[in-house]
Amino acid sequence: MDGFETGTNVIVIAATNRPDVLDPALLRPGRFDRRVVMDLPDIDEREAILNIHIKNKPQEKDIRIRTIAERTPGFSGADLANLVNEAAIVAVRRGKHSISMIDLIDSIEKVILGPERRSRVINKKEKEIVAYHEAGHALVAASLKNADPVHKVSIISRGQAGGYTLAVPSEDVRLHSRAYFVDELATFLGGYASEKNAFGEVTTGASNDLERATHMARAMVTRYGMSELGPRTFGKKEELIFLGKEISEEKDYSEHTAQAIDSQVSKLVSEAFETANGIITEKKEVMEKLVKVLLEKETIEKDEFNEIVGKAEKKEEGSAIEL
Numbered sequence: 244m245d246g247f248e249t250g251t252n253v254i255v256i257a258a259t260n261r262p263d264v265l266d267p268a269l270l271r272p273g274r275f276d277r278r279v280v281m282d283l284p285d286i287d288e289r290e291a292i293l294n295i296h297i298k299n300k301p302q303e304k305d306i307r308i309r310t311i312a313e314r315t316p317g318f319s320g321a322d323l324a325n326l327v328n329e330a331a332i333v334a335v336r337r338g339k340h341s342i343s344m345i346d347l348i349d350s351i352e353k354v355i356l357g358p359e360r361r362s363r364v365i366n367k368k369e370k371e372i373v374a375y376h377e378a379g380h381a382l383v384a385a386s387l388k389n390a391d392p393v394h395k396v397s398i399i400s401r402g403q404a405g406g407y408t409l410a411v412p413s414e415d416v417r418l419h420s421r422a423y424f425v426d427e428l429a430t431f432l433g434g435y436a437s438e439k440n441a442f443g444e445v446t447t448g449a450s451n452d453l454e455r456a457t458h459m460a461r462a463m464v465t466r467y468g469m470s471e472l473g474p475r476t477f478g479k480k481e482e483l484i485f486l487g488k489e490i491s492e493e494k495d496y497s498e499h500t501a502q503a504i505d506s507q508v509s510k511l512v513s514e515a516f517e518t519a520n521g522i523i524t525e526k527k528e529v530m531e532k533l534v535k536v537l538l539e540k541e542t543i544e545k546d547e548f549n550e551i552v553g554k555a556e557k558k559e560e561g562s563a564i565e566l
Contacts, residue, residue, distance in 0.1 A: 290312040294308055296323060305343060306347065310344075311347050314351050314411040318354075326351060330349075333353075356407055358401065371538065372446055373406040374537040375434075375437045376406065376437055376448055376449070377396050378530055378534050379433040379434045379436055379523055381408045382437075382552065383432075383436075383522050384433065388422075390430045391427070393408060393410050394544075395548075398537050399542060427459065428456050428460060428515035429518040429522075431456040431515070434452055435453065435519075439520075440523050460508045460511040463511060464507045465478055465504060477500065529551065
């Protein structure tokens with residue numbers, strides 16, 4: 244980097260996915276002192292990217308690119324390109340000469356969760372358990388003001404998921420309130436509560452939900468200051484930024500505080516379970532209707548779901564919950 248004069252018309256551009264390990268000497272004024280963060284695209288950017296990738300592909304008139312952009316929060320440009328390519332493959336497999344809206348929607352789920360596994364044979368009892376589990380997630384989400392709205396419920400196996408409940412945003416949200424996290428915790432535990440309510444016991448299908456709920460509750464306590472322990476953080480994490488993985492955590496609190504943290508996490512999760520269980524108990528008739536339709540059709544789309552639960556459409560904020 245030495246030897247450049249102020250009048251030298253040379254621009255040096257570099258990129259990295261590990262900004263945390265750059266030598267400070269590289270970042271001094273006059274060197275790499277202009278930094279541009281390439282974040283994941285927002286909804287308008289996703290719409291523009293999708294239009295680019297689908298431009299030269301045959302498509303039917305029913306395609307609404309904006310709707311697909313709404314259903315793909317967190318997708319990168321590469322994910323969106325993959326989505327369009329998968330939609331083209333799906334269309335060909337269905338014997339069509341152009342991509343339709345349903346091809347794109349099915350491809351979203353394939354990119355997120357993997358391909359459908361209709362060949363996977365499950366017995367009647369297990370299918371019923373999956374139906375109650377997913378109906379539990381969906382019903383709790385639909386009953387809470389701040390939870391993500393449901394767009395699809397399915398008991399068709401995809402990838403490692405036995406079934407799934409899909410919720411998506413109409414706009415990107417970067418700041419979440421405590422009320423949002425509390426309702427999301429209850430939604431995570433909706434499947435667990437539904438299984439326990441219907442069968443008197445739970446299965447291993449709820450393990451991922453419990454893991455996600457515990458992680459969210461711990462983050463509320465240790466990172467976001469959303470507990471009775473007050474406005475502070477606990478622990479210093481070292482992470483592989485480009486992989487999003489924690490590699491170690493430095494404890495900057497006492498064992499007594501550690502017990503208080505565990506107590507707060509358990510309290511949040513327990514309260515979420517009580518909320519979910521209360522909704523499922525109160526709306527047992529709606530639950531049974533959802534389960535019946537799922538066992539008959541295997542999939543419930545947004546409009547039919549809202550009709551069953553008697554819910555008017557509301558603002559959308561998204562996530563996907565797997566069994």
